[in-house]
Amino acid sequence: MPAHRIAVVTAVTALLVTAGAGAASAAPPTPAQTPKSPVAVGYLGAVSSIDADATAIGTRVLREGGNAVDAAVATAAALGVTDPFSAGVGGGGFLVFYDARTGKVHTLDGRETAPKTADANLFVENGKPLPFDAAVTSGLGVGVPGTPATWQEALRKWGTRSLARTIKPAEQLAKNGFTVDQTFHDQIANNATRFAAFPSTRSLYLPGGAPPVVGTRFANPDLGATYAQLAAKGTDALYRGQLGEDIAKTVQRPPVDPASTLKVRPGNLTTGDLAAYRAIERDPTHTEYRGLDVYGMPAPSSGGLTVGEALNILENVDVAKLSKADYLHYFLESTRLAFADRNRWIGDPAVNDVPAKELLSQSFADTRACLINPDKAGTSPLAPADPRNPAPCKAGTTGAPTPYEGENTTHLTVADKWGNVVAYTLTIEQEGGSGIVVPGRGFLLNNELTDFSFTPVTPGVPDPNLPGPGKRPRSSMAPTIVLKHGKPFFATGSPGGASIITTVLQVLLGRIDRGLSLEDAIAAPRASQRNSATAQVEQAFLDQPELAALKAKGQGFSAAPAEIGAATGVEHLRDGRWLAAAEPVRRGIGSAAVVLPGTWPWER
Numbered sequence: 356m357p358a359h360r361i362a363v364v365t366a367v368t369a370l371l372v373t374a375g376a377g378a379a380s381a382a383p384p385t386p387a388q389t390p391k392s393p394v395a396v397g398y399l400g401a402v403s404s405i406d407a408d409a410t411a412i413g414t415r416v417l418r419e420g421g422n423a424v425d426a427a428v429a430t431a432a433a434l435g436v437t438d439p440f441s442a443g444v445g446g447g448g449f450l451v452f453y454d455a456r457t458g459k460v461h462t463l464d465g466r467e468t469a470p471k472t473a474d475a476n477l478f479v480e481n482g483k484p485l486p487f488d489a490a491v492t493s494g495l496g497v498g499v500p501g502t503p504a505t506w507q508e509a510l511r512k513w514g515t516r517s518l519a520r521t522i523k524p525a526e527q528l529a530k531n532g533f534t535v536d537q538t539f540h541d542q543i544a545n546n547a548t549r550f551a552a553f554p555s556t557r558s559l560y561l562p563g564g565a566p567p568v569v570g571t572r573f574a575n576p577d578l579g580a581t582y583a584q585l586a587a588k589g590t591d592a593l594y595r596g597q598l599g600e601d602i603a604k605t606v607q608r609p610p611v612d613p614a615s616t617l618k619v620r621p622g623n624l625t626t627g628d629l630a631a632y633r634a635i636e637r638d639p640t641h642t643e644y645r646g647l648d649v650y651g652m653p654a655p656s657s658g659g660l661t662v663g664e665a666l667n668i669l670e671n672v673d674v675a676k677l678s679k680a681d682y683l684h685y686f687l688e689s690t691r692l693a694f695a696d697r698n699r700w701i702g703d704p705a706v707n708d709v710p711a712k713e714l715l716s717q718s719f720a721d722t723r724a725c726l727i728n729p730d731k732a733g734t735s736p737l738a739p740a741d742p743r744n745p746a747p748c749k750a751g752t753t754g755a756p757t758p759y760e761g762e763n764t765t766h767l768t769v770a771d772k773w774g775n776v777v778a779y780t781l782t783i784e785q786e787g788g789s790g791i792v793v794p795g796r797g798f799l800l801n802n803e804l805t806d807f808s809f810t811p812v813t814p815g816v817p818d819p820n821l822p823g824p825g826k827r828p829r830s831s832m833a834p835t836i837v838l839k840h841g842k843p844f845f846a847t848g849s850p851g852g853a854s855i856i857t858t859v860l861q862v863l864l865g866r867i868d869r870g871l872s873l874e875d876a877i878a879a880p881r882a883s884q885r886n887s888a889t890a891q892v893e894q895a896f897l898d899q900p901e902l903a904a905l906k907a908k909g910q911g912f913s914a915a916p917a918e919i920g921a922a923t924g925v926e927h928l929r930d931g932r933w934l935a936a937a938e939p940v941r942r943g944i945g946s947a948a949v950v951l952p953g954t955w956p957w958e959r
């Protein structure tokens with residue numbers, strides 16, 4: 356950058372810092388006034404999340420000189436307040452970080468873990484798997500939360516600020532309140548029956564017996580106090596202190612209203628399980644695709660490995676040159692195959708021997724790619740292959756379908772002025788998690804353990820995702836960072852349970868191969884083929900002119916229960932600016948922002 360530009364950048368940054376500091380000490384902004392836009396372009400860093408307050412807090416951290424990790428944690432803590440049915444200290448997640456100083460990509464696994472006493476029969480009662488809903492709203496489904504440890508570890512390793520300082524804006528947001536939007540209201544309404552069964556959840560989210568009215572202010576002082584405790588005492592307050600004791604008590608004796616008819620099974624999570632928890636730094640998955648380097652989350656998430664295998668399969672065709680119908684056919688077939696392998700091989704690497712290197716090898720993908728018939732859809736469930744003994748073009752015999760996973764996490768993406776990038780997906784599993792707010796603490800407990808298979812998915816075929824002591828359930832979360840010549844190109848991620856993988860792949864293909872801008876790739880109509888007879892699709896996907904051609908190839912479709920994914924992303928544009936992109940429609944529109952919008956005066 357020429358010297359005169361550096362001088363202006365410094366001056367502008369100083370101005371912005373002053374403005375930010377002033378804003379921080381003034382009364383909290385009214386969220387209704389917080390602008391919410393799904394696209395923003397400009398300088399000095401970018402934040403994209405589903406929520407305007409969370410994005411505003413993250414952007415303020417960048418403006419005040421924090422780095423991408425500081426901003427990601429601050430944004431996530433704010434999402435724990437405004438998007439509490441998807442995220443919060445009662446849950447877990449996975450964070451991918453590009454370090455501009457070293458050019459390396461790191462990841463943190465903050466996945467929830469099963470108690471030490473869990474075994475393969477965690478969700479089996481009288482010889483039968485529990486009904487899914489019974490496991491969701493229970494103590495049994497609650498894993499040791501990983502989110503506080505993730506925040507602490509990310510800041511300690513790569514951040515520039517203390518946890519106390521970083522979560523302060525979220526503490527204030529919880530105490531002062533924010534304006535209820537339609538999504539917040541609807542997520543409570545969707546869960547009203549089970550929320551009503553727990554006095555702690557009911558009094559917080561169903562004040563007066565109904566969800567808070569859209570447009571009114573909603574505060575969560577208990578959560579504010581929880582954040583204040585984490586700030587004062589560190590994460591030990593939760594993993595070794597009173598907060599943890601309250602979590603264990605709540606899981607072991609779910610605080611259900613005695614008048615409720617809901618049967619809520621207790622779990623056996625102890626303070627010892629909490630004390631044993633660690634967020635784990637893991638090597639990222641790495642896939643080369645069209646000369647780019649795609650980094651993602653390794654096991655126990657299946658995100659990076661499954662997206663990576665699908666990309667390697669698609670290296671066998673020139674996706675950019677295909678007709679749109681053929682492109683969509685190959686997209687659907689690539690995940691049909693990759694999910695067959697995912698379901699057979701991926702679990703917690705501490706317990707299972709996950710053939711990660713082999714699943715990501717190009718030669719293995721080539722043996723799978725040749726099973727794709729350009730004119731005819733495969734018949735699901737396709738059987739998995741053995742990546743350690745690849746047999747070219749050989750279809751196996753026993754298929755492994757994909758079990759159900761909740762679909763309501765949240766993803767945030769951040770970049771800073773130094774070029775650091777964070778892609779972070781966090782969750783409490785189902786919308787509303789277990790439905791149980793820890794009394795007096797203001798946060799919902801996760802139901803992440805229901806991501807385990809309750810019984811082997813395919814009788815007679817080993818299932819790496821059965822519950823076990825201290826085990827982490829397989830995830831689909833796929834925070835992803837793409838580098839070009841070693842520098843950030845773009846980063847993305849999405850909610851959506853197992854459809855996270857297909858959504859992230861679709862965004863990657865849209866951006867890399869199909870000539871779409873990042874915001875258009877995020878907005879595109881979605882389909883999710885996960886080795887099932889039919890792909891789940893959004894209505895907008897069915898409305899496309901290519902549908903007849905896809906049906907003629909034998910592709911089957913079924914309507915997704917709701918929209919698929921609510922992705923976010925950031926891109927480093929060729930002119931040096933950052934683009935922040937979020938959903939333009941889904942989940943009430945996401946919120947993208949940059950530190951300094953627009954262009955420099957001399958560029959106008």
Ligand code: GLU
Pocket residue numbers: 760761762763764765782784785786803806829830831832850851852853855
């Ligand atoms: N539990 C899911 C997973 O770990 C994510 C939850 C969601 O998308 O709602 O893959």
